[in-house]
Amino acid sequence: MQIKKSLIDNLQTFFGFDNFKGDQEAIIDSILEKNDTFVIMPTGGGKSICYQLPALMSEGTALVISPLIALMKNQVDQLRAFGGRDSIAHFLNSSLNKSEIAKVKQDVLAGETKLLYVAPESLTKQENIDFLRLLKISFVAIDEAHCISEWGHDFRPEYRKIRQVINNIGDNISLIALTATATPKVQYDIQKNLQMTNANLFKSSFNRANLYYEVRPKQNVIKEIVKYIKNNPGKSGIVYCLSRKKVEEVSNALEINGIKSLPYHAGLDAKVRAETQDKFLMEDVDVIVATIAFGMGIDKPDVRYVIHHDIPKSMEGYYQETGRAGRDGGEGVCVAFYSEKDIDKLAKFMKDKPVSEREIGTQILKEVIDYSESAVCRRKQILHYFGENFNEVGCNNMCDNCRAEKQYFAAQEPLSTVLQLIKDFGEKFDDHHIINVLMGVETAQIQAYKHHQSKYFGKGKEQGILLWKSVLRQALLDNYVLKEVDNFGLLKLNKAGENFLENPHNLRFILNREMEAAKDDDDDQAHGGTATVDAQLLQMLKDLRKKIAKQKNLPPFVVFQDPSLEEMCTHYPVTMDELKHISGVGNGKAMKFGSAFIELIKKYVEENDIDRPIDFVVKTAANKSALKVSIIQNIDRQISLEDIAASKGISYEDVLKEVESIVSSGTKLNLNYFIDEVIDDDRQDEVFDYFRSADVDSIDKALEELGTDDYNWEEIQLMRIKFMSELGN
Incomplete structure (x- = not known):
């Protein structure tokens, strides 16, 4: 009891808390x-x-090994505030100059420092090992211990050397390893590497009941992010991106739209990063747009939302990054944008890595894909990944899947098929192989094992791939099967799976929702969004478009394209200025065709008492506008499109995309000087006549009609641009 009282007293004295949380x-x-x-x-x-x-209660100095300078600075500042003197805690890392290092060592040797934070890279330097040998080390704390494991989301090779260095510093030094994310595999790796397999293990539930999880298809992503932040004024948030370039682009877009934000990534000067972190903590900025370098150990309790512009590389990374929201137990919204394009990019990043690392990365990425595409409770999936069973009833509708209307299917027969297949194939294959067999997809691996000759091959084609993905995902979550993530993701039957084969019974599974295909990730080009389209108004606008097109003897798509009409049905523009901000409209088209559309929408809004959404006009970055202006000027000077691309450091395809965007928004361009060089007059006339009578502006449809032997994609695209420019603008 004396120790307990002493602990509570010290907790109160140092940190001002009256009670411990959980297992503390x-x-x-x-x-x-x-x-x-x-x-x-x-x-x-x-x-x-x-x-x-x-550390504060023990004799000597506790050594804290921490991976990030930002994390160290944040914690040392807090300890100094609690302890009342600067010498109580120090850090030793590459950000200090010689005189600062000398001051740290002086305080530590004088016995004034209770916690010394060291980066793993600094720990391995011989001069630091020699210095640490002079100290009485109370214990060593290894923070963010998942960095030890190659199966962790933030593997750091320097962490693998920690045990060896500690052995060099002294004998019988006790260790405490801490992490916020550890699958059973990572947990084993940490204990084995640190030689602490007999350690006292304390594992808390990974459930964060106050966090709301949502995955959205990646459409108009910057616009969606701006809208979300504008709808939550004054709240602190973090937007994560995978690349430094995207961090800068998104931060710039937020700033242009009046949102107080700053970028944070490893390419910025250390001083700038430290200042950015302080501004966020002091609430001088509301939003940090960052790579994963930001946030580890940042003790800001009132982050209200974490947005992933790009889907993360791993479930561990996703869990830790979303975990920075709502640390005070209050509101915490976690929104991730998902597209197959992002997954393709992440897969490409792994191509040049060693085979073993690539295999690990592929298995980890598969988990992210399954999580994003599944219709099952997000919380249940996250907790299952960390070895924790969870009943989705406990989610309390705190994820998009639990709130969504679900489609169920009778799962007894398909589950039996999958379990029997796994068993018959010797439990030696992953989910992709199983699904390919059922769908009748003849891969090289399937041929090698002669599985195209098995009774299962093509057996599930009629039910479709979504159903089989749903069966395998829920068989895993409900523990019918086990996935050996560290062994190529091979599937094996659990006891429950064996029992089900012996005694099958009726049960229902949830069918995966098909993620909408993400549109072009260029936010300047993207249309639509996630809002529901007003179907009645859309039909009225299409009828009006048809009427105007007939009067002017034009195909309807020349007036406005479908995505522009759909956006009008979510934003309800009632002024010319609002209409100009609809994607694909622009000043020229608004002036030429807009009046009738504005009048119709205004009347519809009044008659149906429509509560118009606050229209967030997402302004685009100046450099994009500058690029368009420059392209227009170069076309006026009759510079070839290839030369424009070379001078701007972008691809020819990107120039065509920009030109198409300019023309679609109502600006007239004369590209005859360029088109005449590559397409002869008769072929130009043929394509022009095709578009004049076409119902849609699809290049694929044009190629189908005109023949791929006579025309290629680029020629049709150029002629579509010419057609839209001459007749629509």
Whole structure:
């Protein structure tokens, strides 16, 4: 009891709390008793106090190994505020100059420093090892311990050397390893590498009940992000992107739209990154747009939303990044945008990696894809990934899948088929192989194993791939099968799967929702969005378009294309200025065709008492506008499109895309000087006549009609641009 009172007293004295959370007290007892201790606790669970308090109570200095300079600075600042003196905590890393390092060492040797934070890279330097040997080390804390494992989302080779260095510093030094994300595989890796397999293990539930999870198809993504942030004024948020370039682009777009935001990535100067972090903590900026370099260990309790512009590389990364929302137990919204294009990009990144690393990366990425495409409770899937069973009733509709209308199917027969197939094939294949067999897809692997000759080949073609993906996902989540992620993702039957084969029974599974195909990721080109289209108004606008097209002897798509009409049905523009901001309209088309459309929409809104959404006009970055202006000027000077592309450092295809965007928005361009060089007059006339009578402006349809032997994609695209420019603008 004396120890307990002492712990509570010290908790109150140092941190101002009256009670411990969860396992904190038992963890601290374990450390004070010099036991190796392994803590798996979700972000916001209070991991830091688990080693900070015993360090303050112990004789000597606790060594804290931490992967990020930003994390160290944040925690040292907090400890100094709690402890009342600067010497109580220090960090030793590459951001310090010689005199600052000398001051740190002086304070530590004088016994004034209770916690010394060290980067793993600094830890391995001989001069630092020699210095640490002079100290009385109370214990070593390894924060973000998942960095040790190649199966972790943020593998750091330097972490693999920590045990060796600790052995060089002294004997019988106790360890505490802490992480917010550890699958059973990563947990084993950490304990094995740190030689602490007998450590006291404390594993908290990974459920963060206050977080709302949602995955959206990646359409008009920057516009959607701007709309979300504008709808949540004054709230702190983080937007994660996979590349530095995208971070800069998104941050720039937010700034242009009046949102206080800053970019954060490893390419920025360390001083700039530190200032950015401080501004976020001090609420001088509302939003940080960042790569995954930001946020690890950032103790800001009131981050209200975390948005993933790009789907993350791993479930561990996703869990940890979303875990930065709502750490105070309040609102925390987690929105991720998903597209197959992003997955293709991530897969390409892995192509040049060693085979073993590529195989690991592929298995980890598969989990992200399954999570994004599944219609099952998001929370159930996240917790299952970390080895925790969860009943989706406990989600309380705190994910988009639980809120959505579900489509169920009778699963007894398909589940029996899948389980029997896995068993008959010797439990040696992954889900992709199983689905390919059922769908009758003859891959090289299927031929090698002669599975195209098996009774299962093509058996599930009629039911469709969505059903089989749904069966396998839910068989995994409900523990009928086990996926050996560290062994090529091979599927094996669990006890429940064996039992089901012996005693099958009626059950229902949820059918995956088909993710809408993401449109072009160029936000300047993208149309539509996630809002529901007003079908009645859309039909009225199409009828009006048809009428105007007939009067002017034009195909309807020349007036306005379908995506522009659809956007009008979600934003209800009632002024010329609002109409100009609809994708694919622009000033020229608005002036030429817009009046009748505005009048119709205005009347419709009044008659149907439509509550118009606050229209967020997402302004585009100046450099994009500058690019368009430059292209127009170069075309006026009759510069070839290839030369324009070369001078701007972009591809010829990108120039064509920009030219098409300019023309679609109502600006007239004369490309005859270029087109006449590549397409003769008779062929030009033939394509022109085709578009004049066509119902749609599809290049594929044109090629089908005109013949791929006579025309190629680029020629049809050029002629479509000419047609739209001459007749529509």
